[in-house]
Amino acid sequence: MRSLDEILAISVERKGSEAAILQDIDPPKSAEALAAIPDDRWLSAMSKAIFCAGFNWKVVDNMWPGFETAFKGFDPAACAMMDDAWFDRLVTDTSIVRHGPKIRAVQENAVYVQEQSAEHGSFGAFMASWPAEGFVDLLAHLKSEGTRLGGTTGQYVLRVMGVDGFLLSRDVVARLIAEGVIDKQPTSKSAMRAVQAAFLEWHQSSGRSLTEISRILATSIG
The missing domain is CATH 1.10.340.30 (Hypothetical protein; domain 2)
Known part of the structure; x- marks a missing residue:
């Protein structure tokens, strides 16, 4: 699995700059802001x-x-x-x-x-x-306790509302496959755990939010 800096370099080569990659995403909201x-x-x-x-x-x-x-x-x-x-x-x-x-x-x-x-x-x-x-457990909770909130629907709700997390878009999944994290669209609990572990490793090594990491992965492909 490449480091996030290595994947970012791929994205920058494709999109021109880090600013271009991250320009239209809002930072995650604080706990206080979410609670309000x-x-x-x-x-x-x-x-x-x-x-x-x-x-x-x-x-x-x-x-x-x-x-x-x-x-x-x-x-x-x-x-x-x-x-x-x-x-x-x-x-x-x-x-x-x-x-x-x-x-x-x-x-x-x-x-x-x-x-x-x-x-x-x-x-x-x-x-x-x-x-x-x-975050994966939160997605599972939305799917099991809510209605029609599974898959990317729940992920989009959380992103729109400012919860820090990832979107498993086609491009993000393609990058995760390329990095050997998963071998196909993650649907099983074990695959989702692997995705979460990879995101947390990139988060801890880079200090970036899961939201930023998700965008970096997506722009390295799409």
């Missing part, structure tokens, strides 16, 4: 990632004000209590993407957000309490 994010913004981010999955992101983004209105600002208490009449209105509401299972996922994730908020004080506090070295 209201629960409705977490549910909104989850829902947006879910509706974007397999769909045109720009279309969803342009429609998002309509989503915010239709789902009552993604207030978890309101969404968790979604009744059949509200659901029926949503599946015919032209201001949103009318996808029944994804609409139902909003309700189910509202319950998930409420449960974690009740236990930890807020969903943001729950996120802030999770150590970076357990």
Whole structure:
């Protein structure tokens, strides 16, 4: 496995400079900043990632004000209590993407957000309490306890909200394969553990965030 500096050199050769590689990524938020994010913004981010999955992101983004209105600002208490009449209105509401299972996922994730908020004080506090070295476990928790939050959907939610972590995009996976960390798209627990170990090794040797490392790996290929 190459050092991160060696992989960065490959990226710089391809992209021109380190600044060009990292210019459009936001640094991870502090624990305090994550804890301060209201629960409705977490549910909104989850829902947006879910509706974007397999769909045109720009279309969803342009429609998002309509989503915010239709789902009552993604207030978890309101969404968790979604009744059949509200659901029926949503599946015919032209201001949103009318996808029944994804609409139902909003309700189910509202319950998930409420449960974690009740236990930890807020969903943001729950996120802030999770150590970076357990990022793979956090992804597994989102997949098992949330709805439709597995795979890259959960990873995108965490990235958008400022949690330090990696995105297993096609290019990142290609670099991990090239470095001998994995031999294919990681789906098993053992493969995900190997990915996490590699990222932590690069993190400890470089002092860079997992977010930066993820971008460096991606730009060394794509």
